[in-house]
Amino acid sequence: MTAVDAGTLLFLTAAATALAGTAVAVTAYRGYRRHDSAMMRYLAVGIALVAVAPFPITYGVAPLVGLDDATTLLAVLCANVAGLLALIYSLDGT
Known part of the structure; x- marks a missing residue:
């Protein structure tokens, strides 16, 4: 049996999370377009920031910029906080 490198496993897990998050965010965005609901738009943005944004930040922007x-x-945590605020707003609606 071959051991999988921890870095490879982390990358694959992050990629799977980003793909699943993209599917959920696109579904929420379609709901926003279908029903013209601002709350669904905030839901889509929140999901994208929490589940999708960390992957390109970690594996795209960070190595590119150094x-x-x-x-x-810090960048990933800021995306998470912004996403959670959007999710709270989408659920509360105030």
């Missing part, structure tokens, strides 16, 4: 680990983590 960000260190702390700055990359």
Whole structure:
């Protein structure tokens, strides 16, 4: 049996999360377009920021720009906070 490198496993898990998040965000966006509901738009944005944005930040932007680990983590956490705020707004509606 061959052991899988931890970095490879992390990449594959992050990619799977981003793909699943994209599917859910697209579904929410279609709901927004179909029903013209601003809350569905915020739901789609929130899901995209929480589930999809960390992947391109970590594996695209960070290596391209040369960000260190702390700055990359800060960028991912900022995306998560913004996504959670959008999700709260979509559920609360105030």
